[in-house]
Amino acid sequence: MERESVLKIEFKPVWDKWAWKITKQNEEILRRNEFIDKELNVESFRSPEFYTIQDKLFIRGSSKKEDEDIQFCTSEEKELIEEKVRAINEKYGIKKRWRAEKSGKQLIKYAEIHKIKIENEIRYIAKMYIEREEIEDESFSSPTFEETAKHVLKDCVISSYVDMTEMEE
Structure with missing residues (x-):
């Protein structure tokens, strides 16, 4: 069954890097400063960030003023982030009613x-x-x-x- 996304990240190319920011985070499911998925290595902490060494994606957390901040990543990191977003939406996405x-x-x-x-x-x-x-x-x-x-x-x-x-x- 098709699912509604609970997390969306938008990417834009900037020279040889990618700029990204979270454009949607369903806070009823991915609660600020509470959400942790150790299996997928995704956590709501302070602000959106990606730690390459830990392969960890941080989503919107306690610092609302940083929600609109732009982050930068490489093409390889972009693929890892996109895979985490896909996995989060598969696992936590809201089932859509069929029409x-x-x-x-x-x-x-x-x-x-x-x-x-x-x-x-x-x-x-x-x-x-x-x-x-x-x-x-x-x-x-x-x-x-x-x-x-x-x-x-x-x-x-x-x-x-x-x-x-x-x-x-």
């Missing part, structure tokens, strides 16, 4: 949840639709409504719930 597009307009993906009884077992079946066409390969089944709804809500709007067990009685 189908058809001839310039967006279509919403809907789901119907049906409660059924199969051999004395209650199951919740989710059927996904775009407009009125069912998407066969995306149907989902679970023994609990909560699990089914959680799965469906990642990508869809629940349009209806049908209790088929009441109809059987």
